[in-house]
Amino acid sequence: xxxxxxxxPLTSLCLVSLALVGCGDSATETGPLTVSNPPSITAFSASGxxxxxxxxxxxxxxxxxxxxxxxxxxxxxxxxxWDAVPGGQxxxxxxxxxxxxxxxxxxxxxATPGTGLRVSDNNFSDVDASYAAQFNNFSPVRTFSAVGxxxxxxxxxxxxxxxxxxxxxxxxxxxDVDTVGSSSIELFDSVGTSLxxxxxxxxxxxxxxxxxxxxxxxxxxxxxxRITLGNGNLAxxxxxxxxxxxxxxxxxxxxxxxxxxxxxxxxxxxxGNV
Numbered sequence: 001x002x003x004x005x006x007x008x009p010l011t012s013l014c015l016v017s018l019a020l021v022g023c024g025d026s027a028t029e030t031g032p033l034t035v036s037n038p039p040s041i042t043a044f045s046a047s048g049x050x051x052x053x054x055x056x057x058x059x060x061x062x063x064x065x066x067x068x069x070x071x072x073x074x075x076x077x078x079x080x081x082w083d084a085v086p087g088g089q090x091x092x093x094x095x096x097x098x099x100x101x102x103x104x105x106x107x108x109x110x111a112t113p114g115t116g117l118r119v120s121d122n123n124f125s126d127v128d129a130s131y132a133a134q135f136n137n138f139s140p141v142r143t144f145s146a147v148g149x150x151x152x153x154x155x156x157x158x159x160x161x162x163x164x165x166x167x168x169x170x171x172x173x174x175x176d177v178d179t180v181g182s183s184s185i186e187l188f189d190s191v192g193t194s195l196x197x198x199x200x201x202x203x204x205x206x207x208x209x210x211x212x213x214x215x216x217x218x219x220x221x222x223x224x225x226r227i228t229l230g231n232g233n234l235a236x237x238x239x240x241x242x243x244x245x246x247x248x249x250x251x252x253x254x255x256x257x258x259x260x261x262x263x264x265x266x267x268x269x270x271x272g273n274v
Contacts, residue, residue: 043196043198044061044214045213046201046210051138054211055254055256058169059077061169062169067259070159070160072107073159073259077259078106078107078257081139084104085099095116095117101157107156107259108255119142120145123135130239130240134176135208138173145229145234145251150229152252154170154255156223156224157260158262159259163262166216167216168215170255172252174210175210175250175251176208176240177208177210178230178241182200182248183210184198184200185225185228186198187214188225200212223263229252231247234249
């Protein structure tokens with residue numbers, strides 16, 4: 001029998017909203033934080049020097065191996081760090097939302113209500129020169145953002161296929177979160193129910209990095225994630241609040257998530273684009 005998630009909705013669901021705070025270098029909040037309200041979401045939150053250890057802890061919870069790009073697996077995890085994206089699809093506003101399910105088969109699909117998606121190898125300094133001093137990477141050198149929006153929607157397919165899937169957990173590294181509550185991830189199950197809204201911790205040192213992740217409740221799947229990047233979008237002349245602007249501008253680096261496992265009864269047709 002294949003390892004699959006149930007798509008049957010559970011009753012008595014509620015929206016969980018957890019007010020996480022950023023972890024400074026001296027903070028002890030580097031392990032999982034369990035939300036007591038049902039459904040039970042285990043969240044990981046860190047900033048500054050605590051980002052690396054917390055990413056390592058989250059990897060351990062997702063499980064080994066890192067399946068990278070390849071055929072569907074039944075366990076382990078996938079990671080996306082943007083650094084193998086070809087030069088021809090870097091520093092443009094037309095990065096394909098299905099690249100990490102078609103070109104590099106990791107079961108990841110992305111969309112935005114904006115005008116496009118962009119991978120950068122210069123922290124978006126070619127969009128506005130001030131961004132060179134604002135953003136940083138977790139795994140050198142590429143970072144990622146939406147274009148014309150501060151929202152990225154993430155969905156999952158069984159790697160390299162058209163079969164919709166769910167994951168046991170999802171995490172993302174943020175760069176330059178300055179304002180409490182400006183950036184977040186919202187997790188949805190396979191029937192569109194919101195499982196949790198988790199705010200990203202603010203930056204706590206010169207690296208400017210923050211990490212936010214969550215594990216799904218037992219026997220549930222995360223089928224979609226909405227990532228909110230600050231409260232403004234990148235554009236020429238649009239400055240971050242720390243550079244004299246009025247908005248908190250944020251980009252992301254690494255994505256980490258459980259191996260996408262098929263959700264029964266849900267199959268889509270087409271090219272795999274979101």
